[in-house]
Amino acid sequence: MFVKRFFIIVGILLLLIVVCGGIVAFNLFRDSAIKQYFATMKPPAATVSTVIVKPSEWTPGVEAIGTVNAVRGVDLTVETAGIVKSIMFHANQKVADNAVLLQLDDAVERADLAAAKAQNVSDQTALERAVELQRRGxxxxxxxxxxxxxASASASQVNKLQAVLDQKQLTAPFAGTVGxxxxxxxxxxxxxxxxxTLQD
Incomplete structure:
Protein backbone atom coordinates (compact mmCIF):
# COMPACT_ATOMS: atom_id res chain seq x y z
CA MET A 1 0.00 0.00 0.00
CA PHE A 2 2.77 2.39 0.93
CA VAL A 3 4.79 1.48 -2.14
CA LYS A 4 1.81 2.14 -4.42
CA ARG A 5 1.31 5.61 -2.97
CA PHE A 6 5.00 6.33 -3.33
CA PHE A 7 4.95 5.56 -7.02
CA ILE A 8 1.86 7.68 -7.53
CA ILE A 9 3.50 10.64 -5.85
CA VAL A 10 6.69 10.16 -7.83
CA GLY A 11 4.67 9.96 -11.05
CA ILE A 12 2.84 13.18 -10.26
CA LEU A 13 6.10 14.95 -9.47
CA LEU A 14 7.64 13.77 -12.71
CA LEU A 15 4.59 14.95 -14.63
CA LEU A 16 4.82 18.38 -12.99
CA ILE A 17 8.53 18.58 -13.82
CA VAL A 18 7.84 17.72 -17.44
CA VAL A 19 5.01 20.27 -17.71
CA CYS A 20 7.06 23.04 -16.07
CA GLY A 21 10.05 22.22 -18.23
CA GLY A 22 7.88 22.37 -21.33
CA ILE A 23 6.50 25.78 -20.37
CA VAL A 24 9.98 27.16 -19.69
CA ALA A 25 11.31 25.71 -22.94
CA PHE A 26 8.38 27.19 -24.92
CA ASN A 27 8.93 30.67 -23.45
CA LEU A 28 12.64 30.53 -24.20
CA PHE A 29 11.93 29.43 -27.77
CA ARG A 30 9.30 32.15 -28.26
CA ASP A 31 11.62 34.91 -26.98
CA SER A 32 14.41 33.67 -29.20
CA ALA A 33 12.13 33.54 -32.25
CA ILE A 34 10.86 37.09 -31.64
CA LYS A 35 14.41 38.43 -31.30
CA GLN A 36 15.46 36.69 -34.48
CA TYR A 37 12.42 38.03 -36.38
CA PHE A 38 13.08 41.65 -35.43
CA ALA A 39 16.80 41.25 -36.03
CA THR A 40 16.24 40.10 -39.62
CA MET A 41 13.26 42.43 -40.43
CA LYS A 42 14.05 45.13 -43.01
CA PRO A 43 12.60 48.64 -42.62
CA PRO A 44 9.87 49.54 -45.15
CA ALA A 45 10.90 51.58 -48.17
CA ALA A 46 10.28 55.32 -47.83
CA THR A 47 7.73 56.86 -50.21
CA VAL A 48 9.20 59.65 -52.32
CA SER A 49 7.12 62.01 -54.46
CA THR A 50 8.34 64.62 -56.90
CA VAL A 51 6.96 67.97 -58.03
CA ILE A 52 7.99 70.43 -60.70
CA VAL A 53 9.36 73.61 -59.19
CA LYS A 54 7.86 76.80 -60.63
CA PRO A 55 9.06 80.32 -59.79
CA SER A 56 6.52 82.63 -58.15
CA GLU A 57 6.51 85.97 -56.41
CA TRP A 58 6.37 85.94 -52.63
CA THR A 59 4.48 88.65 -50.88
CA PRO A 60 5.40 88.96 -47.19
CA GLY A 61 2.47 89.23 -44.84
CA VAL A 62 1.40 88.69 -41.28
CA GLU A 63 -1.92 87.17 -40.27
CA ALA A 64 -3.57 89.03 -37.42
CA ILE A 65 -6.94 89.48 -35.78
CA GLY A 66 -8.23 93.02 -35.38
CA THR A 67 -11.19 95.35 -35.54
CA VAL A 68 -11.94 97.58 -38.53
CA ASN A 69 -13.87 100.77 -37.89
CA ALA A 70 -15.51 102.80 -40.63
CA VAL A 71 -14.26 106.35 -41.16
CA ARG A 72 -17.85 107.56 -41.11
CA GLY A 73 -20.99 105.84 -39.94
CA VAL A 74 -24.51 107.11 -39.38
CA ASP A 75 -27.97 105.79 -38.57
CA LEU A 76 -30.26 107.24 -41.25
CA THR A 77 -33.69 108.41 -40.05
CA VAL A 78 -36.70 110.04 -41.72
CA GLU A 79 -37.33 113.75 -41.15
CA THR A 80 -41.10 113.48 -41.45
CA ALA A 81 -43.81 110.89 -40.88
CA GLY A 82 -45.35 108.86 -43.68
CA ILE A 83 -46.03 105.48 -45.26
CA VAL A 84 -43.16 103.69 -47.02
CA LYS A 85 -43.87 103.75 -50.76
CA SER A 86 -40.55 102.56 -52.23
CA ILE A 87 -37.28 101.11 -50.91
CA MET A 88 -34.44 101.76 -53.35
CA PHE A 89 -31.67 99.74 -51.69
CA HIS A 90 -30.88 96.27 -50.37
CA ALA A 91 -28.63 95.04 -47.58
CA ASN A 92 -24.86 95.60 -48.00
CA GLN A 93 -25.37 97.65 -51.18
CA LYS A 94 -22.87 100.34 -52.12
CA VAL A 95 -24.67 103.64 -52.73
CA ALA A 96 -23.54 106.94 -54.20
CA ASP A 97 -23.57 110.31 -52.48
CA ASN A 98 -27.08 111.83 -52.46
CA ALA A 99 -28.65 108.60 -53.82
CA VAL A 100 -32.36 108.22 -53.01
CA LEU A 101 -32.78 105.32 -50.57
CA LEU A 102 -36.41 105.62 -49.46
CA GLN A 103 -39.58 107.24 -50.77
CA LEU A 104 -42.53 107.98 -48.49
CA ASP A 105 -46.02 108.46 -49.90
CA ASP A 106 -46.17 112.10 -51.04
CA ALA A 107 -49.45 112.31 -53.01
CA VAL A 108 -50.98 114.90 -50.66
CA GLU A 109 -47.83 117.02 -50.58
CA ARG A 110 -47.58 116.99 -54.39
CA ALA A 111 -51.18 118.15 -54.70
CA ASP A 112 -50.60 120.92 -52.16
CA LEU A 113 -47.45 122.01 -53.99
CA ALA A 114 -49.24 122.11 -57.35
CA ALA A 115 -52.01 124.27 -55.85
CA ALA A 116 -49.48 126.59 -54.24
CA LYS A 117 -47.60 127.00 -57.52
CA ALA A 118 -50.83 127.85 -59.34
CA GLN A 119 -51.68 130.41 -56.67
CA ASN A 120 -48.22 131.92 -56.94
CA VAL A 121 -48.59 132.28 -60.72
CA SER A 122 -51.89 134.08 -60.16
CA ASP A 123 -50.35 136.34 -57.52
CA GLN A 124 -47.39 137.15 -59.76
CA THR A 125 -49.81 138.10 -62.55
CA ALA A 126 -51.73 140.36 -60.15
CA LEU A 127 -48.46 141.96 -59.06
CA GLU A 128 -47.45 142.65 -62.66
CA ARG A 129 -50.86 144.22 -63.27
CA ALA A 130 -50.55 146.41 -60.18
CA VAL A 131 -47.08 147.53 -61.28
CA GLU A 132 -48.42 148.44 -64.73
CA LEU A 133 -51.35 150.38 -63.26
CA GLN A 134 -48.96 152.22 -60.95
CA ARG A 135 -46.78 153.08 -63.94
CA ARG A 136 -49.80 154.52 -65.77
CA GLY A 137 -50.72 156.53 -62.72
CA ALA A 151 -46.99 137.29 -54.33
CA SER A 152 -44.16 137.03 -51.80
CA ALA A 153 -46.30 134.99 -49.40
CA SER A 154 -47.39 132.55 -52.10
CA ALA A 155 -43.77 132.15 -53.25
CA SER A 156 -42.74 131.34 -49.67
CA GLN A 157 -45.57 128.80 -49.47
CA VAL A 158 -44.25 127.10 -52.63
CA ASN A 159 -40.76 126.89 -51.12
CA LYS A 160 -42.16 125.52 -47.85
CA LEU A 161 -44.20 122.81 -49.56
CA GLN A 162 -41.24 121.89 -51.77
CA ALA A 163 -39.14 121.41 -48.63
CA VAL A 164 -41.85 119.22 -47.10
CA LEU A 165 -41.98 117.20 -50.33
CA ASP A 166 -38.19 116.79 -50.30
CA GLN A 167 -38.40 115.38 -46.77
CA LYS A 168 -40.52 112.54 -48.13
CA GLN A 169 -37.32 111.18 -49.67
CA LEU A 170 -34.38 109.78 -47.70
CA THR A 171 -31.04 110.30 -49.44
CA ALA A 172 -27.50 109.15 -48.64
CA PRO A 173 -25.47 111.99 -47.06
CA PHE A 174 -22.27 110.43 -48.45
CA ALA A 175 -21.17 107.48 -50.56
CA GLY A 176 -20.85 104.22 -48.65
CA THR A 177 -22.38 100.83 -47.86
CA VAL A 178 -25.82 100.43 -46.30
CA GLY A 179 -26.70 97.79 -43.73
CA THR A 197 -27.13 102.37 -41.20
CA LEU A 198 -24.62 103.82 -43.67
CA GLN A 199 -20.83 103.42 -43.45
CA ASP A 200 -18.12 104.47 -45.85
Whole structure:
Protein backbone atom coordinates (compact mmCIF):
# COMPACT_ATOMS: atom_id res chain seq x y z
CA MET A 1 0.00 0.00 0.00
CA PHE A 2 2.77 2.39 0.93
CA VAL A 3 4.79 1.48 -2.14
CA LYS A 4 1.81 2.14 -4.42
CA ARG A 5 1.31 5.61 -2.97
CA PHE A 6 5.00 6.33 -3.33
CA PHE A 7 4.95 5.56 -7.02
CA ILE A 8 1.86 7.68 -7.53
CA ILE A 9 3.50 10.64 -5.85
CA VAL A 10 6.69 10.16 -7.83
CA GLY A 11 4.67 9.96 -11.05
CA ILE A 12 2.84 13.18 -10.26
CA LEU A 13 6.10 14.95 -9.47
CA LEU A 14 7.64 13.77 -12.71
CA LEU A 15 4.59 14.95 -14.63
CA LEU A 16 4.82 18.38 -12.99
CA ILE A 17 8.53 18.58 -13.82
CA VAL A 18 7.84 17.72 -17.44
CA VAL A 19 5.01 20.27 -17.71
CA CYS A 20 7.06 23.04 -16.07
CA GLY A 21 10.05 22.22 -18.23
CA GLY A 22 7.88 22.37 -21.33
CA ILE A 23 6.50 25.78 -20.37
CA VAL A 24 9.98 27.16 -19.69
CA ALA A 25 11.31 25.71 -22.94
CA PHE A 26 8.38 27.19 -24.92
CA ASN A 27 8.93 30.67 -23.45
CA LEU A 28 12.64 30.53 -24.20
CA PHE A 29 11.93 29.43 -27.77
CA ARG A 30 9.30 32.15 -28.26
CA ASP A 31 11.62 34.91 -26.98
CA SER A 32 14.41 33.67 -29.20
CA ALA A 33 12.13 33.54 -32.25
CA ILE A 34 10.86 37.09 -31.64
CA LYS A 35 14.41 38.43 -31.30
CA GLN A 36 15.46 36.69 -34.48
CA TYR A 37 12.42 38.03 -36.38
CA PHE A 38 13.08 41.65 -35.43
CA ALA A 39 16.80 41.25 -36.03
CA THR A 40 16.24 40.10 -39.62
CA MET A 41 13.26 42.43 -40.43
CA LYS A 42 14.05 45.13 -43.01
CA PRO A 43 12.60 48.64 -42.62
CA PRO A 44 9.87 49.54 -45.15
CA ALA A 45 10.90 51.58 -48.17
CA ALA A 46 10.28 55.32 -47.83
CA THR A 47 7.73 56.86 -50.21
CA VAL A 48 9.20 59.65 -52.32
CA SER A 49 7.12 62.01 -54.46
CA THR A 50 8.34 64.62 -56.90
CA VAL A 51 6.96 67.97 -58.03
CA ILE A 52 7.99 70.43 -60.70
CA VAL A 53 9.36 73.61 -59.19
CA LYS A 54 7.86 76.80 -60.63
CA PRO A 55 9.06 80.32 -59.79
CA SER A 56 6.52 82.63 -58.15
CA GLU A 57 6.51 85.97 -56.41
CA TRP A 58 6.37 85.94 -52.63
CA THR A 59 4.48 88.65 -50.88
CA PRO A 60 5.40 88.96 -47.19
CA GLY A 61 2.47 89.23 -44.84
CA VAL A 62 1.40 88.69 -41.28
CA GLU A 63 -1.92 87.17 -40.27
CA ALA A 64 -3.57 89.03 -37.42
CA ILE A 65 -6.94 89.48 -35.78
CA GLY A 66 -8.23 93.02 -35.38
CA THR A 67 -11.19 95.35 -35.54
CA VAL A 68 -11.94 97.58 -38.53
CA ASN A 69 -13.87 100.77 -37.89
CA ALA A 70 -15.51 102.80 -40.63
CA VAL A 71 -14.26 106.35 -41.16
CA ARG A 72 -17.85 107.56 -41.11
CA GLY A 73 -20.99 105.84 -39.94
CA VAL A 74 -24.51 107.11 -39.38
CA ASP A 75 -27.97 105.79 -38.57
CA LEU A 76 -30.26 107.24 -41.25
CA THR A 77 -33.69 108.41 -40.05
CA VAL A 78 -36.70 110.04 -41.72
CA GLU A 79 -37.33 113.75 -41.15
CA THR A 80 -41.10 113.48 -41.45
CA ALA A 81 -43.81 110.89 -40.88
CA GLY A 82 -45.35 108.86 -43.68
CA ILE A 83 -46.03 105.48 -45.26
CA VAL A 84 -43.16 103.69 -47.02
CA LYS A 85 -43.87 103.75 -50.76
CA SER A 86 -40.55 102.56 -52.23
CA ILE A 87 -37.28 101.11 -50.91
CA MET A 88 -34.44 101.76 -53.35
CA PHE A 89 -31.67 99.74 -51.69
CA HIS A 90 -30.88 96.27 -50.37
CA ALA A 91 -28.63 95.04 -47.58
CA ASN A 92 -24.86 95.60 -48.00
CA GLN A 93 -25.37 97.65 -51.18
CA LYS A 94 -22.87 100.34 -52.12
CA VAL A 95 -24.67 103.64 -52.73
CA ALA A 96 -23.54 106.94 -54.20
CA ASP A 97 -23.57 110.31 -52.48
CA ASN A 98 -27.08 111.83 -52.46
CA ALA A 99 -28.65 108.60 -53.82
CA VAL A 100 -32.36 108.22 -53.01
CA LEU A 101 -32.78 105.32 -50.57
CA LEU A 102 -36.41 105.62 -49.46
CA GLN A 103 -39.58 107.24 -50.77
CA LEU A 104 -42.53 107.98 -48.49
CA ASP A 105 -46.02 108.46 -49.90
CA ASP A 106 -46.17 112.10 -51.04
CA ALA A 107 -49.45 112.31 -53.01
CA VAL A 108 -50.98 114.90 -50.66
CA GLU A 109 -47.83 117.02 -50.58
CA ARG A 110 -47.58 116.99 -54.39
CA ALA A 111 -51.18 118.15 -54.70
CA ASP A 112 -50.60 120.92 -52.16
CA LEU A 113 -47.45 122.01 -53.99
CA ALA A 114 -49.24 122.11 -57.35
CA ALA A 115 -52.01 124.27 -55.85
CA ALA A 116 -49.48 126.59 -54.24
CA LYS A 117 -47.60 127.00 -57.52
CA ALA A 118 -50.83 127.85 -59.34
CA GLN A 119 -51.68 130.41 -56.67
CA ASN A 120 -48.22 131.92 -56.94
CA VAL A 121 -48.59 132.28 -60.72
CA SER A 122 -51.89 134.08 -60.16
CA ASP A 123 -50.35 136.34 -57.52
CA GLN A 124 -47.39 137.15 -59.76
CA THR A 125 -49.81 138.10 -62.55
CA ALA A 126 -51.73 140.36 -60.15
CA LEU A 127 -48.46 141.96 -59.06
CA GLU A 128 -47.45 142.65 -62.66
CA ARG A 129 -50.86 144.22 -63.27
CA ALA A 130 -50.55 146.41 -60.18
CA VAL A 131 -47.08 147.53 -61.28
CA GLU A 132 -48.42 148.44 -64.73
CA LEU A 133 -51.35 150.38 -63.26
CA GLN A 134 -48.96 152.22 -60.95
CA ARG A 135 -46.78 153.08 -63.94
CA ARG A 136 -49.80 154.52 -65.77
CA GLY A 137 -50.72 156.53 -62.72
CA UNK A 138 -54.08 154.86 -62.19
CA UNK A 139 -53.01 152.46 -59.42
CA UNK A 140 -52.51 153.18 -55.73
CA UNK A 141 -49.49 152.46 -53.59
CA UNK A 142 -51.64 150.38 -51.24
CA UNK A 143 -52.80 148.14 -54.07
CA UNK A 144 -49.23 147.63 -55.25
CA UNK A 145 -47.97 146.86 -51.73
CA UNK A 146 -50.75 144.34 -51.21
CA UNK A 147 -49.98 142.63 -54.53
CA UNK A 148 -46.29 142.41 -53.66
CA UNK A 149 -46.99 140.97 -50.20
CA UNK A 150 -49.43 138.41 -51.62
CA ALA A 151 -46.99 137.29 -54.33
CA SER A 152 -44.16 137.03 -51.80
CA ALA A 153 -46.30 134.99 -49.40
CA SER A 154 -47.39 132.55 -52.10
CA ALA A 155 -43.77 132.15 -53.25
CA SER A 156 -42.74 131.34 -49.67
CA GLN A 157 -45.57 128.80 -49.47
CA VAL A 158 -44.25 127.10 -52.63
CA ASN A 159 -40.76 126.89 -51.12
CA LYS A 160 -42.16 125.52 -47.85
CA LEU A 161 -44.20 122.81 -49.56
CA GLN A 162 -41.24 121.89 -51.77
CA ALA A 163 -39.14 121.41 -48.63
CA VAL A 164 -41.85 119.22 -47.10
CA LEU A 165 -41.98 117.20 -50.33
CA ASP A 166 -38.19 116.79 -50.30
CA GLN A 167 -38.40 115.38 -46.77
CA LYS A 168 -40.52 112.54 -48.13
CA GLN A 169 -37.32 111.18 -49.67
CA LEU A 170 -34.38 109.78 -47.70
CA THR A 171 -31.04 110.30 -49.44
CA ALA A 172 -27.50 109.15 -48.64
CA PRO A 173 -25.47 111.99 -47.06
CA PHE A 174 -22.27 110.43 -48.45
CA ALA A 175 -21.17 107.48 -50.56
CA GLY A 176 -20.85 104.22 -48.65
CA THR A 177 -22.38 100.83 -47.86
CA VAL A 178 -25.82 100.43 -46.30
CA GLY A 179 -26.70 97.79 -43.73
CA UNK A 180 -29.87 95.73 -43.30
CA UNK A 181 -33.16 97.62 -43.88
CA UNK A 182 -35.16 98.21 -40.71
CA UNK A 183 -38.40 98.99 -42.55
CA UNK A 184 -40.90 97.33 -44.92
CA UNK A 185 -43.09 98.50 -47.78
CA UNK A 186 -46.38 99.95 -46.55
CA UNK A 187 -45.06 100.51 -43.04
CA UNK A 188 -45.94 103.77 -41.30
CA UNK A 189 -42.89 105.61 -40.04
CA UNK A 190 -43.02 108.28 -37.38
CA UNK A 191 -40.70 111.27 -37.53
CA UNK A 192 -37.18 110.18 -36.57
CA UNK A 193 -37.73 106.47 -37.30
CA UNK A 194 -34.49 104.61 -38.06
CA UNK A 195 -34.29 103.21 -41.60
CA UNK A 196 -30.77 101.83 -42.12
CA THR A 197 -27.13 102.37 -41.20
CA LEU A 198 -24.62 103.82 -43.67
CA GLN A 199 -20.83 103.42 -43.45
CA ASP A 200 -18.12 104.47 -45.85
Missing amino acids: VGTDATLDTARAT IPKIDLGQYLATGSSVV
